[in-house]
Amino acid sequence: xxxxxxxxxxxxxxxxxxxxxxxxxxxxxxxxxxxxxxxxxxxxxxxxxxxxxxxxxxxxxxxxxxxxxxxxxxxxxxxxxxxxxxxxxxxxxxxxxxxxxxxxxxxxxxxxxxxxxxxxxxxxxxxxxxxxxxxxxxxxxxxxxxxxxxxxxxxxxxxxxxxxxxxxxxxxxxxxxxxxxxxxxxxxxxxxxxxxxxxxxxxxxxxxxxxxxxxxxxxxxxxxxxxxxxxxxxxxxxxxxxxxxxxxxxxxxxxxxxxxxxxxxxxxxxxxxxxxxxxxxxxxxxxxxxxxxxxxxxxxxxxxxxxxxxxxxxxxxxxxxxxxxxxxxxxxxxxxxx
Numbered sequence: 001x002x003x004x005x006x007x008x009x010x011x012x013x014x015x016x017x018x019x020x021x022x023x024x025x026x027x028x029x030x031x032x033x034x035x036x037x038x039x040x041x042x043x044x045x046x047x048x049x050x051x052x053x054x055x056x057x058x059x060x061x062x063x064x065x066x067x068x069x070x071x072x073x074x075x076x077x078x079x080x081x082x083x084x085x086x087x088x089x090x091x092x093x094x095x096x097x098x099x100x101x102x103x104x105x106x107x108x109x110x111x112x113x114x115x116x117x118x119x120x121x122x123x124x125x126x127x128x129x130x131x132x133x134x135x136x137x138x139x140x141x142x143x144x145x146x147x148x149x150x151x152x153x154x155x156x157x158x159x160x161x162x163x164x165x166x167x168x169x170x171x172x173x174x175x176x177x178x179x180x181x182x183x184x185x186x187x188x189x190x191x192x193x194x195x196x197x198x199x200x201x202x203x204x205x206x207x208x209x210x211x212x213x214x215x216x217x218x219x220x221x222x223x224x225x226x227x228x229x230x231x232x233x234x235x236x237x238x239x240x241x242x243x244x245x246x247x248x249x250x251x252x253x254x255x256x257x258x259x260x261x262x263x264x265x266x267x268x269x270x271x272x273x274x275x276x277x278x279x280x281x282x283x284x285x286x287x288x289x290x291x292x293x294x295x296x297x298x299x300x301x302x303x304x305x306x307x308x309x310x311x312x313x314x315x316x317x318x319x320x321x322x323x324x325x326x327x328x329x330x331x332x333x334x335x336x337x338x
Contacts, residue, residue, distance in 0.1 A: 013231065014039050015244055019050030022164065033171035040172065040252055044267030045231045047247040052164075053157045055246060058222045058281075061154035064147045065279045068113055069195040071143070079137040081114065084129060085321065085330040087137045088113050091197075093329035096212035098320065101232060101268040106206035109273055111195045112329075115151065117159070117187065125186075125289060131330075132190055132289070132317060151193070155283060158220050159189065162285035165218065165250075173260060174298045183287040188313060190216075190286070196228060196271060196278040208271035208278070214253035215320040216284040216313065221249040226278035232268040241269070253284065255316055258308040261295035289314040 016035055020028035039046045068076070081087040092107035115136050119126050125133040138148045166184060167177040196208040208228055221229075229241040229249075241249055257266040271278070291313050295306040325331030 013045050013047060013239070013241060013243070013249075014043060015047045015049060015247070017050050018048050018052065021168065022050070022052050029167060029171060029177065033168050036168055037172040040264040042234070042265075044265040045241065045249060045251045045269070047244045048250055049244065049247050051161060051248055053154075053161060053222075053248065057154045057157050060146075060150040061222075061281050062225075062279055064144070064150035065113075065193050065195065065281065067144055067147055068139075068193075069111060069279070071139075075139065075143060076111075076113075079113070079139060081328070081330050082137065083131070084133065084135075085131045086114055086116055086134065089325075089329045094209070094325045094331075095333060096210045096324045097333065098323050099210065099212045099268070101213075102205075102211035102270075104205070104207075104210040104212075106203050106210075107326075108207060108209045109196060109200045109202060110208055110271075113193045115155070115191045115193065117155075117189050118152065130289065130314070132188055132314065151191075154281070155189075155191065158283045159187065159285070161248075162187070162189070162218070162220065162283075165285075169218075173263070173296060175296065180287070183291045186288045188286045188289045188317075190284050190317070192280075192282045192284070194280045194282070196226075196274050196280075198226075198274055198276040198278070200273050202273040206273070208273050211268050211270040212324070213257075213266040213268055214251060214282075214284065215317050216253035216255045216286040217259075218256060218285050219249075219251050219253060220283045220285060221251075222281060223247055223249065224278055224280050226274050226276050228271045228274040228278050229280075230270055230272065232270075238270070254320075255286065255293050255313055258311070258316075259293040259296060259299075261299035261304065261307055263299045286313050286317070 021032045076088045079087045081089050089112040091111045094108045096104045119134050166180040170177050170179040227242045230238040252264050252266050254266045256264050292310040294310045300306050322332040326333045
């Protein structure tokens with residue numbers, strides 16, 4: 001059976017084994033890239049196993065989130081979202097109106113704490129107060145012992161994994177293995193650490209998080225103990241995404257879709273209101289802030305000309321949040337046009 005034929009189904013989420021590639025086995029990069037190409041052109045979501053992120057880092061990060069969201073509201077409000085769009089976002093702060101897979105009308109039933117890549121205090125973009133660049137807001141160690149270390153250790157492991165994935169994506173797109181490296185010298189990754197309360201009083205057409213596509217390059221999401229995440233297949237069916245032990249889910253965002261001229265699909269997904277409390281840790285692995293999604297030369301042709309105007313990742317994320325979040329979530333949704 002060939003690598004291509006193993007992934008013909010568009011109604012199941014494929015599983016990619018990172019082990020041989022991370023062990024630098026002969027031809028493993030090309031084999032993994034062939035599998036990834038098929039997945040990204042047909043499904044858009046996949047699980048990775050043997051990914052090198054230690055299980056204790058994942059469990060430690062989830063334990064940290066349980067600590068934070070168990071705090072009284074007065075404590076969480078101490079790190080409320082700031083103008084750099086970092087910090088705590090209360091429930092019902094988002095409605096994904098940019099989605100074209102569902103007419104979302106009700107605010108989402110989740111709370112979020114947002115963190116970004118830690119940077120030195122003299123970093124130019126931090127000094128210039130560019131959003132999504134810091135500084136992060138942390139409660140003191142006495143209030144949340146070990147919280148910061150648990151999350152930052154996990155984020156660091158995912159950033160390392162993200163850099164290793166760049167060569168796989170490059171080869172999947174018929175580009176040199178080091179093609180994406182210059183665009184990720186200072187990755188503008190962001191995180192969405194969410195709490196979905198169990199058995200909420202949900203209205204019709206209301207979700208834990210409503211049907212949408214992610215904004216960025218690729219998203220990493222370790223599996224949650226509580227189900228709820230669903231993805232939409234190309235046939236329009238919704239299928240559950242929790243099914244592989246110790247796996248991390250990876251998916252493409254709209255920025256990648258634009259960069260590849262539509263070749264790598266950004267798959268719609270949603271989270272149903274869960275029966276029990278649910279937590280998730282999404283890291284959006286994005287390039288340096290001024291990277292533009294100019295359609296790649298391997299993704300355009302005479303019969304498939306460029307479909308999108310170039311836009312940089314910072315401006316795209318800025319637009320995405322402004323449209324889909326209200327002022328509590330750092331956006332402009334519901335603001336007066338006057």
